[in-house]
Amino acid sequence: MSGSALEDLASTGAALAHWAAELPDDPAITCPSGSRTFGELEDRINRTARALRRRGLVPGDSVAIALSNRAEYAEVVHACLRTGLRYTPVNWHLTADEIAYIVDDCEANALIGDVVAADSLRPVTRSTPLVTSYLAVGGRLDGFESYEEACGAEDGGLVDGRVLGSRMLYTSGTTGRPKGVVRPPSYSTGLAALTTAPGYAARSGQRNLCTGPLYHGGPHGYGLTVPLSQGIGVVLMERWDAATALELIEQHRITHTHMVPIMFHRLLRLPADVRRAADVSSLQYVLHGAAPCPVETKRAIIDWFGPIVWEYFAATEGAGASCSSEEWLAHPGTVGRPPTPDHIRILSDGGTPLAPGEPGEICFRRDEAVTFEYFKDAEKTRSTLRPGGWASVGDIGYLDADGWLFITDRTAEVIVRGGVNIYPAEIEAVLLAHPSVRDAAVIGVPDQEWGETVTAVVELEQPVEVEALLAHCRERLAKFKCPTAVDVAEALPRLDNGKLYRHQLREAYR
Secondary structure: OOHHHHHHHHHOOOHHHHHHHHOOOOEEEEOOOOOEEHHHHHHHHHHHHHHHHHOOOOOOOEEEEEOOOOHHHHHHHHHHHHOOOEEEEOOOOOOHHHHHHHHHHOOOOEEEEEHHHHHHHHHHHHOOOOOOEEEEEOOOOOOOEEHHHHHHOOOOOOOOOOOOOEEOEEOOOOOOOOOEEEOOOOOOOHHHHHOOOOOOOOOOOOEEEEOOOOOOHHHHHHHHHHHHHOOOEEEEOOOOOHHHHHHHHHHHOOOEEEEOHHHHHHHHOOOHHHHHHOOOOOOOEEEEOOOOOOHHHHHHHHHHHOOOEEEEEEEOOEEEEEEOHHHHHHOOOOOEEOOOOOOEEEEOOOOOEOOOOOOEEEEEEOOOOOOOEEOOOHHHHHHOEEOOOEEOOOEEEEEOOOOOEEEEEEHHHOEEEOOEEEOHHHHHHHHHOOOOEEEEEEEEEEEOOOEEEEEEEEEEOOOOOHHHHHHHHHOOOOHHHOOOEEEEOOOOOEOOOOOEOHHHHHHHHO
């Protein structure tokens, strides 16, 4: 089937109906909580769509999905797409107040929740007045109907969907309350336009491993909806574990996967004999993004997996660049080249374009394809706008003379010491290169003389003297960049999409 024909099917929410007819007995979703063939998944999508309609939902209504990585997540998503509903994935690890905020803010008319988050979901029913239907997946939950019983009462034949549904993702909320990001109807496949096609071929035996939580944009798109729309089965990890990922790659002959840099780091920290024994020869395409990847980590992963590693730079709001392994090896540290020369511009604080190599605010051109707004927050939307039709979401970086983009940090995370900007990501990369460091975060701590001093917080793989870590930094960094203190923590406040809740660390030290 041609690529354009598949794009047309995906745009109408009919791709899975096509593959259910073509590949009814092929595995669509494989996971511990229950697997589906394409035929079974299609049947369940139609049942879910009818169950939502029976509960009064009509095109334009909103559905909040607080589900773990399981087949029902795909059923609800595609039922919404097929019946004109707007769906919002919700991080089920959040507290009751945080979940209620998103459910209320996205104006959800239905909430479909996972019993694994029962303690957080029960109180939500008392603080979300717009919700008229609560459905529980995976068992019984007070105040919720049974999703299984609701779908079981419906017919699995193809629903007569006429209006395409949509997705509204919320930002990670690493610097404050998360916000819903609204994209125009013309924005169809999210980041797909910014990266190389992953080379899917139905009936080829390809399988995609979804390593991250589906409520985040990368795993949701590249780990689930994109491969399914191409007739490629998905293996869902319930939670990330480096050793388990290697086992699944070998067991299912995984060909495609999406990861984040901290996953690379965890894989490389596995014992050498475990890595040597792992059969990763089936891998054809490994995509990564979401956070800066240290040069040494990226080079080591390419050495291990081969030149099949692709990187992208993007945010929920937009922007974009991508590069292949070969391109990255020729320009170590780059996150790629923008799709067009005028797609990204580097601006100073005053809005002046900066010369190649000068770090500044990464701005992307706003047009019909990449524009966005924050749901019900015009002021926050305006705060992203820059003169001349540009917008920024707070990333700092530079373009080199050949147009390759390099990320240094985020505006909110830059440390200003004695009037000099220091980028935490650079120091974190140095610390992560030490064999005793499992994870690292660098923050600025208020200081009366210097404004801020550099403090590092690390998780250790094995015991090591703090002075040894400081010496490691002094050998590799300019003196003014080196941490003045290194503290050891049992665990850093890292989101499961690889991003740090850096503001939590800053608040603790303030």
